[in-house]
Amino acid sequence: MDSKKYIDVAEENLLHTYNRYQIVMEKGEGVYLYDTDGKKYLDFGAGIAVFAFGYGNKYYNESVKNQVDKLIHTSNYFYNVPATFAAKRLVKLSGLDRIFFTNSGTEAIEGAIKLARKYAYLKDGCTDHEIIAMHHSFHGRSMGALSVTGNAKYQEAFKPLIGGVKFAEYNNIDSVKALVNEKTCAIILEPVQGEGGIYPAKAEFLTELRALCDEKDILLIFDEIQCGMGRTGKMFAWENYGVKPDVMTLAKALGCGVPVGAFLAKQSVAEALVPGDHGTTYGGNPLACAAIEAVLDLFEKENVLENVKHVGTYMAKCFDELVSEKEYITSHRGIGLMQGLVFDEKIDLGKLIGKVIDKGLIVFSAGGNVMRFVPPLIITEKDVDDMMTILKASLKEMESEM
Ligand SMILES: *Cc1c(COP(=O)(O)O)cnc(C)c1O
Secondary structure (H helix, E strand, O other): OOHHHHHHHHHHHOOOOOOOOOOOEEEEEEOEEEEOOOOEEEEOOHHHHOOOOOEOOHHHHHHHHHHHHHOOOOOOOOOOHHHHHHHHHHHHHHOOOEEEEEOOHHHHHHHHHHHHHHHHHHHHOOOOOEEEEEEOOOOOOOHHHHHOOEOHHHHHHHOOOOOOEEEEOOOOHHHHHOOOOOOEEEEEEOOEEOOOOOEEOOHHHHHHHHHHHHHHOOEEEEEOOOOOOOOOOOOOHHHHOOOOOOEEEEOHHHOOOOOOEEEEEOHHHHOOOOOOOOOOOOOOOHHHHHHHHHHHHHHHHHOHHHHHHHHHHHHHHHHHHHHHHOOOEEEEEEEOOEEEEEEOOOOOHHHHHHHHHHOOEEOEEEOOOEEEEOOOOOOOHHHHHHHHHHHHHHHHHHHHHO
């Protein structure tokens, strides 16, 4: 069957919620993806910041396969071995005290929101608590997560959303302070905004948020779903800032392909949720947690954080040069292997990315006109050189049509 046939069948049957590239991916190997026509793509999207260790990692695949043969699922009526160790290791890595496993990022956010509300409820018995979120944030598509996502386009048709959510300007402490009142129970943000356009927080902003939250007993929730798990050169992005949250959400690279998520909290907060308050059928099942354990093993084995810092610095240097050469690329932003090139509004980024992918390089967009680079964390300088070659060829082609 050629790819056109697969696409026709898919389009006949799937809900049309994505405008997909006309490509059917078939297999992956290292930093490359291959489509059903055998065409090879250098992947600087990594399944949206998921495949930290690339495709077909032997150790990861074997670990998951072994668990498939042992036990895939039980229920949360019982304990299971992989969840026990995955929990212990993530608690230790984060310096937080307790973890709840979910199946996705958006569910991790739902859990964090419920935890914040319950924590506040136990303090004052009120049921009208407020959450402050940021403009240009992205926290997921389920109703709670959508309610704290600062993007009117995603929200509009789905109103009414959950109540009591206010939006502040990212990196503007005064705009946050202006929204705080006695009902505020949590402030939620990404230490590096992903979908919103790769905006790293300013150190001062996070430090001031921490002080504000401490002063008013407001929970500081960091959404590390995209920027966490080594992407910025630290296990969690907040470690770059030395500002620790009360609650943290994880997903994406946590499972490196097996769908998982989690939220963690410090003890005094975590104990607000008691039996009956929250649950999930699949969350924390043995298969998912075996995947998490394999991911954590790989972080220990492969010195990947050093690689992120090293290759991230190299990629930033290449982008700096490009920004100085091309007047239609206005700047670049990011930390480690989470970077974005900001294009002038007159550039049709969708069309440009189509060209880039056609030439065998996968990148995604973010925010308004930002080309997003979130490659596997194991890439080399050579991979960055190859990426730049394809990117420059695509820019040249675009220039010739301008
Ligand atoms: C992707 C993402 C989510 C949502 O995760 P899903 O697994 O798609 O539900 C939430 N927050 C951030 C920062 C993300 O990048």
